[in-house]
Amino acid sequence: KAGVTQTPRYLIKTRGQQVTLSCSPISGHRSVSWYQQTPGQGLQFLFEYFSETQRNKGNFPGRFSGRQFSNSRSEMNVSTLELGDSALYLCASSSWTSGRSRVTGELFFGEGSRLTVL
């Protein structure tokens, strides 16, 4: 079965612009989470969605937002881009469902969208 697909893979923007990244999870996975990866800060959690609802949010400014659609596909948006937003943005899906009291921690990652802000 197909893995997690992220588009676009690479993009270059200038300061002040906005960007939208897309993520298609593994078929049947309803939980999608986003991470930002930079050399300085490492991997940082952005947000998690399940059944179109944001379940958890990391410590990022309001310029970072996301949403999930009824088919579990997710998008994240960054407005008013800053140089520091240059990063690899990773999407991950999991088979966790609301019926489980604990998550297994097994995430399936996409290859990421590499954003460069000039």
Place this chain on the structure above:
Amino acid sequence: AQTVTQSQPEMSVQEAETVTLSCTYDTSESDYYLFWYKQPPSRQMILVIRQEAYKQQNATENRFSVNFQKAAKSFSLKISDSQLGDAAMYFCGMSGGATNKLIFGTGTLLAVQP
């Protein structure tokens, strides 16, 4: 707050030898998972091994095993019979509670010498 610390930014191992990557963590959760993820160059991250905190037995997956010391909050990864394909960035991480919010360490870049 949960924290994960990897004190070895880079490690190197000879092919067929054994290497251990260190990881310490801190959490107030009583129920959590620990795991190691591997990120090869320009490739996607994949789960290497996972440990449930309430299980005392150390997890093993083929050549990969962990040394889980709960009291010391230590979770090291041992790679036996290292192969060239093991060269990658390795991230230690944890999750707690009913959330897929994973906290990662800063990573250890493993080089495998032929």
